Amino acid sequence: GAGVSQSPSNKVTEKGKDVELRCDPISGHTALYWYRQSLGQGLEFLIYFQGNSAPDKSGLPSDRFSAERTGGSVSTLTIQRTQQEDSAVYLCASSSRRNNPYEQYFGPGTRLTVT
Amino acid sequence: TQLLEQSPQFLSIQEGENLTVYCNSSSVFSSLQWYRQEPGEGPVLLVTVVTGGEVKKLKRLTFQFGDARKDSSLHITAAQPGDTGLYLCAGDPPAVSNTGKLIFGQGTTLQVKP
Numbered sequence: 690g691a692g693v694s695q696s697p698s699n700k701v702t703e704k705g706k707d708v709e710l711r712c713d714p715i716s717g718h719t720a721l722y723w724y725r726q727s728l729g730q731g732l733e734f735l736i737y738f739q740g741n742s743a744p745d746k747s748g749l750p751s752d753r754f755s756a757e758r759t760g761g762s763v764s765t766l767t768i769q770r771t772q773q774e775d776s777a778v779y780l781c782a783s784s785s786r787r788n789n790p791y792e793q794y795f796g797p798g799t800r801l802t803v804t
Numbered sequence: 805t806q807l808l809e810q811s812p813q814f815l816s817i818q819e820g821e822n823l824t825v826y827c828n829s830s831s832v833f834s835s836l837q838w839y840r841q842e843p844g845e846g847p848v849l850l851v852t853v854v855t856g857g858e859v860k861k862l863k864r865l866t867f868q869f870g871d872a873r874k875d876s877s878l879h880i881t882a883a884q885p886g887d888t889g890l891y892l893c894a895g896d897p898p899a900v901s902n903t904g905k906l907i908f909g910q911g912t913t914l915q916v917k918p
Contacts, residue, residue, distance in 0.1 A: 693846070720904055731810075731892055731908040732847070739903065780846050784904050792837070793904065795846030 714783030
C-alpha cells in the first residue's frame, strides 16, 4: 500500500516569502505529526493532529508557523515570512491508534532552503 | 523537558566489526523506539521496546531497554556496509503516552566501510 507522501521534495525560497508544505498520510491513520530535522540531527516535534481533536501546537517555534489538516487526511504546514534559520528537512509521519505504542510511519521529507 | 542523549554521535568502522550505540536519559519512558534513516528518506522504525530489561533481536541487531526504562542500547554484530545510516532513538514520555508524541535523540551516524 501507499506510504506517507510529501511534496515538494525540495523547496528553495527567498527570505521573507511564505511556503506551504504538504503531507498525505497513510489512508486510515488518524494521527499525523510534523517534525523538523536539521542536517544529520534528531527530530524536533512541531505539531500533532489526532482525529477531529484540536491540534497540539506546543512544538511550533514561532507564530510564523501554522498547520492544518483537512478532512482528517491531508495536512499543510505553512511557514510565513521565512527566515534562514527555517532551513531544514520537514518530516511528516502518521500512525494508527490501533498500535500501542504508536508506531510512526514517515514520509521522505521536504528539504527547505531559505536564501 | 525530557531529553535523550545518544552516543556516540558519529561512528566509522570496518565491515565485520561489532558496535554499540547508547541512548540515555534521566527520565523514565513508557516505551522506546529505534529508527534508521538513510539520506533523502524519512526514518524507518526498527523496533519498539516496552518492558524494562526487554531484549529484542532483529537479525544482527540486538536492542535492549534498561531495567529502569531510562536507557536503551543497540548492538550490531558483524556490521555490513548496508547498515550505514543515521540511527535515532525516540522515547514515549509517560505524561503524553496516549498521544504518540515522541522525544528523539540527536542521532548516531554510522558509516561501515567495505
